[in-house]
Amino acid sequence: MILETKNLEFSYPDGTKAIDDISITIPEGKKVSFVGKNGSGKSTLFLLLNGTLKPKSGKVLLDGKEVNYSASGLRELRKKVGIVFQNSDDQLFAPTVYQDIGFGPLNLGYSKEEVGEIVGKMLDHFGLQAIKDKPPHHLSGGQKKRVAIAGVLAMDPDIIILDEPLSNLDPVGADEILDILNELNDLGKTIIISTHDVDLAYKWSDYVYLLADSKLVDEGSSGAVFSKEEQVRNSSLKSPFIFDVYKELEKRWLATGNEQPKDIPELVQTLRSIDLMRVEVNPEIKVGECVNLGVLFGDFTQEGLYEAVNSRVLFRNDDGTAVVELKRRVLKPGAIYVYDMDNFDREEFDKIIEEYDIDFIGAMGKKSKDTAESNGINVVCNSGVIDKSILNAITGSRCLILTSEGMVSHTMKRVREYIQNSGIRLIFSPVGKSAAEIGEEQNK
Numbered sequence: 001m002i003l004e005t006k007n008l009e010f011s012y013p014d015g016t017k018a019i020d021d022i023s024i025t026i027p028e029g030k031k032v033s034f035v036g037k038n039g040s041g042k043s044t045l046f047l048l049l050n051g052t053l054k055p056k057s058g059k060v061l062l063d064g065k066e067v068n069y070s071a072s073g074l075r076e077l078r079k080k081v082g083i084v085f086q087n088s089d090d091q092l093f094a095p096t097v098y099q100d101i102g103f104g105p106l107n108l109g110y111s112k113e114e115v116g117e118i119v120g121k122m123l124d125h126f127g128l129q130a131i132k133d134k135p136p137h138h139l140s141g142g143q144k145k146r147v148a149i150a151g152v153l154a155m156d157p158d159i160i161i162l163d164e165p166l167s168n169l170d171p172v173g174a175d176e177i178l179d180i181l182n183e184l185n186d187l188g189k190t191i192i193i194s195t196h197d198v199d200l201a202y203k204w205s206d207y208v209y210l211l212a213d214s215k216l217v218d219e220g221s222s223g224a225v226f227s228k229e230e231q232v233r234n235s236s237l238k239s240p241f242i243f244d245v246y247k248e249l250e251k252r253w254l255a256t257g258n259e260q261p262k263d264i265p266e267l268v269q270t271l272r273s274i275d276l277m278r279v280e281v282n283p284e285i286k287v288g289e290c291v292n293l294g295v296l297f298g299d300f301t302q303e304g305l306y307e308a309v310n311s312r313v314l315f316r317n318d319d320g321t322a323v324v325e326l327k328r329r330v331l332k333p334g335a336i337y338v339y340d341m342d343n344f345d346r347e348e349f350d351k352i353i354e355e356y357d358i359d360f361i362g363a364m365g366k367k368s369k370d371t372a373e374s375n376g377i378n379v380v381c382n383s384g385v386i387d388k389s390i391l392n393a394i395t396g397s398r399c400l401i402l403t404s405e406g407m408v409s410h411t412m413k414r415v416r417e418y419i420q421n422s423g424i425r426l427i428f429s430p431v432g433k434s435a436a437e438i439g440e441e442q443n444k
Ligand SMILES: Nc1ncnc2c1ncn2[C@@H]1O[C@H](COP(=O)(O)OP(=O)(O)OP(=O)(O)O)[C@@H](O)[C@H]1O
Pocket: 012, 013, 014, 016, 017, 018, 036, 037, 038, 039, 040, 041, 042, 043, 044, 045
């Protein structure tokens, strides 16, 4: 499903020109961000893309066909292009969460049973079962946002537009919404967001549009758009934080040149030959002191020999282990295991923790977090879980990521991509009852 605009123009009745000659072709199946300062035209463009506003001149096209602004034409467009407004209160109006989510499918002519099935699935997926009978206006900001997204997804659109989807959410709530968007994208949906958050746009997007003063200033991969510093500055935006950190490291010859790290694991990969390892050291040795571990092999190193002579202790853990500097660019492989919480089995889970010697557990997605919490599992990380697991694994930790439903395959994909791109050897595998199934899914 390809969404395009050609020479789009729009002015509000008071004469404000909000969209000035914008021609774009949204890349299908990608994660797309529109960035631009306040008032640059993002929300107006989104309302034009799903037919809520009609252009003054120019066209919006879906799969090459110009949008038909009749009632049936608009219904057809909105079934394919769903929009989640910036302010959830503009979107939620039914007396209960259940009815709100069911409104779209009911309008599309589904039977009561079919609507029940769709809504049930959404409530489960978004962890909303417990509040299904509540009036939406009694919910927290994060809950409202989840209901609004669920309501749009209930229509199963191919393209989902979200205006500032993370505004007003706490960090963990924002991460949950991002997990959902990533999962939807993995399922083949095109996801379009607007944001002022350059860090988010840079890290998350496959493709970025930069707007300023109602015009399209630039478009391209997020690396390409954000590397033009002057243009970013002139558009009243900042360069992404990780970009600035990388540039400072590079200037000091601490990082390799001409890279575009998007997240902390990628930034770590640019660092020049200071290698780290997690080892057990004498409790008297403090951070900053050196240890002589000699040559490490066997259990420690599955890939070859390490020379750890006069290795500086960089960090001490409470459990007697420490992170030390190494001379050679070979790391003790840590591990990332992925467990599907939809098939949670206490006995199996405890066995995995023991057998795989897990020392770091992260939970992704509302459902996994809830299941972990209700079973008294000590989750040490519930935000940015994939990145943190990678960072821990490359310093020798054995990590278990708890996740569920579509996020399992997203997690597998992300970690696999990291391993492939970095060339770092990590033990990586799904574990537990559904492991065979997950493994198979990955091969498809
Ligand atoms: N209903 C309206 N009537 C008149 N002018 C409007 C209306 N809505 C928006 N505008 C104007 O249109 C321009 C584009 O606004 P728009 O809301 O599309 O920008 P935006 O990039 O989404 O901003 P923000 O980042 O603040 O959400 C602004 O100059 C704004 O003042």
